[in-house]
Amino acid sequence: MQRIVLLTEGFTEPETAKTAASVLRYRREDVVAILDSTQAGRTAEELLETGGDVPIVASLDEIELADTLVLGIAPPGGKLPDTWRPTILTAISRGMDIVNGLHHFLVDDAEFVQAAERHNVELKDLRRNNESDIAQRKDLNDKCLRVHTVGHDCTVGKMLTAIELTRGLKLADHDAKFVATGQTGILVSGDGIPMDRVISDFVNGAAERLVRENQHHEMMIIEGQGSLAHPSYSGVTLGMLHGFFPHALIMCYEVGRQWTKGVEHVPVPPLAKIFELYETMASIWRPCPVIGISMNSRLVDEAAADEEVVRMEKQFGIPVCDVVRHGPKKLIDAIVNFNQRRLASE
Amino acid sequence: MQRIVLLTEGFTEPETAKTAASVLRYRREDVVAILDSTQAGRTAEELLETGGDVPIVASLDEIELADTLVLGIAPPGGKLPDTWRPTILTAISRGMDIVNGLHHFLVDDAEFVQAAERHNVELKDLRRNNESDIAQRKDLNDKCLRVHTVGHDCTVGKMLTAIELTRGLKLADHDAKFVATGQTGILVSGDGIPMDRVISDFVNGAAERLVRENQHHEMMIIEGQGSLAHPSYSGVTLGMLHGFFPHALIMCYEVGRQWTKGVEHVPVPPLAKIFELYETMASIWRPCPVIGISMNSRLVDEAAADEEVVRMEKQFGIPVCDVVRHGPKKLIDAIVNFNQRRLASE
Numbered sequence: 001m002q003r004i005v006l007l008t009e010g011f012t013e014p015e016t017a018k019t020a021a022s023v024l025r026y027r028r029e030d031v032v033a034i035l036d037s038t039q040a041g042r043t044a045e046e047l048l049e050t051g052g053d054v055p056i057v058a059s060l061d062e063i064e065l066a067d068t069l070v071l072g073i074a075p076p077g078g079k080l081p082d083t084w085r086p087t088i089l090t091a092i093s094r095g096m097d098i099v100n101g102l103h104h105f106l107v108d109d110a111e112f113v114q115a116a117e118r119h120n121v122e123l124k125d126l127r128r129n130n131e132s133d134i135a136q137r138k139d140l141n142d143k144c145l146r147v148h149t150v151g152h153d154c155t156v157g158k159m160l161t162a163i164e165l166t167r168g169l170k171l172a173d174h175d176a177k178f179v180a181t182g183q184t185g186i187l188v189s190g191d192g193i194p195m196d197r198v199i200s201d202f203v204n205g206a207a208e209r210l211v212r213e214n215q216h217h218e219m220m221i222i223e224g225q226g227s228l229a230h231p232s233y234s235g236v237t238l239g240m241l242h243g244f245f246p247h248a249l250i251m252c253y254e255v256g257r258q259w260t261k262g263v264e265h266v267p268v269p270p271l272a273k274i275f276e277l278y279e280t281m282a283s284i285w286r287p288c289p290v291i292g293i294s295m296n297s298r299l300v301d302e303a304a305a306d307e308e309v310v311r312m313e314k315q316f317g318i319p320v321c322d323v324v325r326h327g328p329k330k331l332i333d334a335i336v337n338f339n340q341r342r343l344a345s346e
Numbered sequence: 347m348q349r350i351v352l353l354t355e356g357f358t359e360p361e362t363a364k365t366a367a368s369v370l371r372y373r374r375e376d377v378v379a380i381l382d383s384t385q386a387g388r389t390a391e392e393l394l395e396t397g398g399d400v401p402i403v404a405s406l407d408e409i410e411l412a413d414t415l416v417l418g419i420a421p422p423g424g425k426l427p428d429t430w431r432p433t434i435l436t437a438i439s440r441g442m443d444i445v446n447g448l449h450h451f452l453v454d455d456a457e458f459v460q461a462a463e464r465h466n467v468e469l470k471d472l473r474r475n476n477e478s479d480i481a482q483r484k485d486l487n488d489k490c491l492r493v494h495t496v497g498h499d500c501t502v503g504k505m506l507t508a509i510e511l512t513r514g515l516k517l518a519d520h521d522a523k524f525v526a527t528g529q530t531g532i533l534v535s536g537d538g539i540p541m542d543r544v545i546s547d548f549v550n551g552a553a554e555r556l557v558r559e560n561q562h563h564e565m566m567i568i569e570g571q572g573s574l575a576h577p578s579y580s581g582v583t584l585g586m587l588h589g590f591f592p593h594a595l596i597m598c599y600e601v602g603r604q605w606t607k608g609v610e611h612v613p614v615p616p617l618a619k620i621f622e623l624y625e626t627m628a629s630i631w632r633p634c635p636v637i638g639i640s641m642n643s644r645l646v647d648e649a650a651a652d653e654e655v656v657r658m659e660k661q662f663g664i665p666v667c668d669v670v671r672h673g674p675k676k677l678i679d680a681i682v683n684f685n686q687r688r689l690a691s692e
Contacts, residue, residue, distance in 0.1 A: 077480045078547070103478065103547065132449065134423045135578040137609045196547035201424070201449065203546045203581040229630050232481040234588045235549040238574070239581020263483045269630060280626055284575050284615060 002030045003065050005091070006072040009084060012036045012047045012056065014298075015155050015261075019101055019184045020072030024051030026163065026188040032066050033057045035087065049298070060090055070099045074184065076232070076262045078103030078127070089115055097122040101183030103197065126183040127197035135204035135243050140211055145219035145339045148246035149294065150237070151227050152274045154261040156254040158224040159185050161294040161323055165250070165335065166221045168328040174336070175218035179210050181240060185223045195225055196236045203236060207243025219339065222246065228277045229269050230260060241282055248289060248338050249278055250331060254296040255308055275316070292334040293320040348376045349411050351442070352418040353433060358382045358393045358402065360644075361501050361607075365447055365530045366418030370397030372509065372534040378412050379403045381433065395644070406436055416445045420530065422578070422608045424449030424473070435461055443468040447529030449543065472529040473543035481550035481589050486557055491565035491685045494592035495640065496583070497573050498620045500607040502600040504570040505531050507640040507669055511596070511681065512567045514674040520682070521564035525556050527586060531569050541571055542582045549582060553589025565685065568592065574623045575615050576606060587628055594635060594684050595624055596677060600642040601654055621662070638680040639666040 004027070006020040012034065014021050024031055024044050033055050034044055040058035044051025057063060069091040071084070080102050088098060088106075092115040098106055106112045106123040116123050147165070149158040162178055162185075169176035178185070180192025198206045214220045222244050226233030253271060260266040269277075275290055282288035293312055297305035305322060312320040319330040350373070352366040358380065360367050370377055370390050379401050380390055386404035390397025403409060415437040417430070426448050434444060434452075438461040444452055452458045452469040462469050493511070495504040508524055509531075515522035524531070526538025544552045560566045568590050572579030599617060606612040615623075621636055628634035639658055643651035651668060658666040665676040 077478070103545070132423070134608070137577040137612055196545075198546050199449075199542075200544050200546045200549045200582045200585065201542040201579065204578050228584070228627070231483040231588050231591070231631075232550050233547065235581045235583075235585020236546045237581075238584040239546060242577050242580045245577070262480070266483050266631065273630070277626065277630070280623065281574070284619070284623070285577075285612065 002068045004031045004068045004070050005060070005063060005066045005096070006031060006034045006070050007084065007087060008034055008072040009036050009087065010038055010081070011073045011075075012039050014049050016075060017048060017073050018155060019070070019074050019187065021048045021050055022159065022184045022188055023070060023072070024048060024054060025160070028052070028054065033063050034072070035060065060087070060094060066096060068097045068099060070187070071102060074101060080104040085111070088112065092116055092119050092121055095119055095121055097124065099124045099126065099187065101126040101187065103127060126186050127194040129194055129197055129206075131193065131198045131202045131206040131209070133202060133205040133209065135208045137208070137245070140208070140245060141215040142247075144215040144217055145248075145335070145342070146211065146222060146244055146246040147219065147248050147250060147335055148222045148224055148241065148244050149250045149252055150224040150241070150278055151252040152229065152271060153227050153254070153257055153268050154230060154233065156252050156257065157294060157296040157323075158252045161250060161252050162221045162223040163188070164323040164328045165331055168332045169219065169221070169335065172332060172336070177214050177217040177220045179214055179220045179222040181210075181223045181225055195240055196233070200235060200239070203239030204243035207240050211244060219335070224252070228281060229274060231263055231266055238281060241278070246282065246288055247342060248291045248335070249282060250292050250294055251275065251278070251290045252294040252296065254298070255300050255305070272315070290318065291338045292318055292331040294331060295320055295322045297322045297325055348414045350377045350414045350416050351406065351409060351412045351437070352377060352380045352416050353430065354380055354418040355382050355430060355433065356384055356427070357419045357421075358385050360395050362421060363394060363419050364501060365416070365420050365533065367394040367396055368505065368530045368534055369416060369418070370394060370400060371506070374398070374400065379409050380418070381406065406433070406440060413442055414445060415442045416533070417448060420447060426450040431457070434458065438462055438465050438467055441465055441467055443470065445470045445472065445533065447472040447533065449473060472532050473540040475540055475544055475552075477539065477544045477548045477552040477555070479548060479551040479555065481554045483554070483591070486554070486591060487561040488593070490561040490563055491594075491681070491688070492557065492568060492590055492592040493565065493594050493596060493681055494568045494570055494587065494590050495596045495598055496570040496587070496624055497598040498575065498617060499573050499600070499603055499614050500576060500579065502598050502603065503640060503642040503669075504598045507596060507598050508567045508569040509534065510669040510674045511677055514678045515565065515567070515681065518678060518682070523560050523563040523566045525560055525566045525568040527556075527569045527571055541586055542579070546581060546585070549585030550589035553586045557590060565681070570598070574627060575620060577609055577612055584627060587624075592628065592634055593688060594637045594681070595628060596638050596640055597621065597624070597636045598640040598642065600644070601646050601651070618661070636664065637684045638664055638677040640677060641666055641668045643668045643671055
């Protein structure tokens with residue numbers, strides 16, 4: 001167990017601080033406080049919609065015992081906010097390890113490296129990797145079901161859906177493995193590859209490596225990244241889709257999302273179009289259908305969410321639910337049924 | 347002008363040694379010899395289908411004046427063959443600069459770095475880059491036509507097609523710019539970005555940077571990489587397609603190619619399917635058609651090539667030619683006509 005402080009200074013809201021929100025959701029017992037001087041006195045739940053009464057504090061001085069500072073944001077491009085440098089140096093001087101999911105690596109930053117050596121703390125860059133193998137499309141064990149969560153945009157719940165489905169499948173006595181593909185998933189689950197930091201030639205190969213390493217399980221639920229319709233990140237998304245070579249997809253979307261995250265002048269295509277893009281690209285070598293829809297209804301009320309479920313199930317003819325609001329049962333049934341039919345037809 | 351020796355030891359055939367073949371095709375006046383002890387005494391033309399009587403020699407001892415050693419192969423994964431180390435060290439000891447397009451960087455290799463310092467020569471790693479911007483889908487000048495050469499597989503002629511089209515357009519008094527996206531294109535043209543070595547999060551953004559830097563031209567002809575249907579490289583291909591956001595595509599294919607390069611157990615999908623994949627993915631935000639087909643008919647005879655042209659033009663209803671065998675005229679007309687219609691309809 002760790003005693004974590006989540007640094008979200010100036011960015012404590014669910015989307016930009018999604019790393020912090022996920023640590024609160026899945027490792028809450030390890031979290032001591034959130035550090036954001038602009039929101040001091042409030043609680044995690046109020047601002048991040050998770051984390052209960054974990055306090056937001058203005059300064060490390062207010063925290064008695066803490067051993068780890070986690071940089072809790074995932075901004076586009078992954079740059080380090082300049083204003084965070086003094087806080088990180090203070091944490092180091094107090095003997096805290098630093099966990100960083102940004103593209104800006106602490107171990108490449110002389111000031112942090114010197115401070116860490118002086119105070120004997122660890123700088124852990126979650127996105128650092130050394131992937132250098134190209135995909136071979138070989139030695140994949142199709143006995144192990146591969147389900148991939150994909151989305152119509154960034155920040156719609158692909159990781160959360162994959163974690164909730166894995167938990168639900170385990171509770172139903174299935175040997176399911178959550179496969180993390182981003183810094184937050186890695187921080188929460190303890191393994192995985194930060195796919196968006198892999199050299200582009202090796203993305204498909206890195207995905208394939210994760211398949212080979214996990215295919216002793218009955219099934220793997222693989223976190224998606226970006227979107228095939230995102231002008232900035234589609235390359236990562238397709239490299240993963242072809243490297244993981246899944247048997248089935250779960251489509252994640254946020255109700256009401258109209259404009260693409262980070263490029264807000266670009267419309268998100270209609271979901272029917274999104275389905276076409278994914279099923280076309282996933283089914284080049286063999287059919288790979290979307291078998292369920294994970295609806296993120298965080299911005300609408302209960303009644304609107306229920307109406308949306310009815311409308312979507314009618315339009316697409318597959319199960320739809322919000323895994324937070326309704327629980328993941330419908331999607332778990334869809335996965336288990338799909339796998340039974342798949343194995344029976346072999 | 348340089349005096350280049352092309353190192354292809356053990357790999358002097360057109361596909362694996364495509365870097366060497368392209369330097370011979372487009373910078374032949376700079377090439378002194380090819381180094382391959384297994385083929386000594388033969389000529390470039392005999393083994394690489396280009397380069398005329400440039401000699402293949404067994405040892406650097408046979409070459410009087412040379413200032414640059416170019417590593418002339420592009421193997422899958424970009425690893426350095428171990429057997430090449432002594433030859434590279436000998437070249438360095440003779441005062442030759444080394445130009446390297448592999449993923450294995452010479453500047454990260456202590457033995458080469460020490461030797462280069464001792465002999466005061468330059469180690470030039472063509473794939474090294476520092477791209478770190480995400481795509482914004484902004485500030486793109488649509489007055490400048492963007493044509494992107496894409497393909498049904500690797501090593502079918504996407505770079506060669508882009509170069510030949512650019513040359514032909516310039517001869518017809520158009521202000522056309524060849525945009526290089528791989529180590530060989532960069533070596534031949536002097537600028538560009540090695541897209542397959544960019545961190546995956548920044549591939550779309552690197553492509554967009556190349557658009558911004560070149561859009562003062564009337565048109566740019568952008569070299570493609572990989573294929574949307576290649577299990578190993580599709581991520582790079584899609585990132586480029588969305589980052590370059592082209593107005594039109596030229597489809598490159600090799601007559602008779604049935605199995606995917608590097609993963610020869612995976613079939614190449616039929617061309618009609620390949621068209622569907624590219625046009626679907628390129629047209630998410632606005633229509634981007636394939637307007638011509640660049641046929642690589644190197645493996646068939648004249649009669650078979652002519653028959654193939656007729657058959658393909660009937661099937662797809664757009665101009666088809668082999669830019670080496672027939673010259674690029676048909677495709678140049680297609681591009682110019684497309685651009686006239688496009689600008690007139692605005």
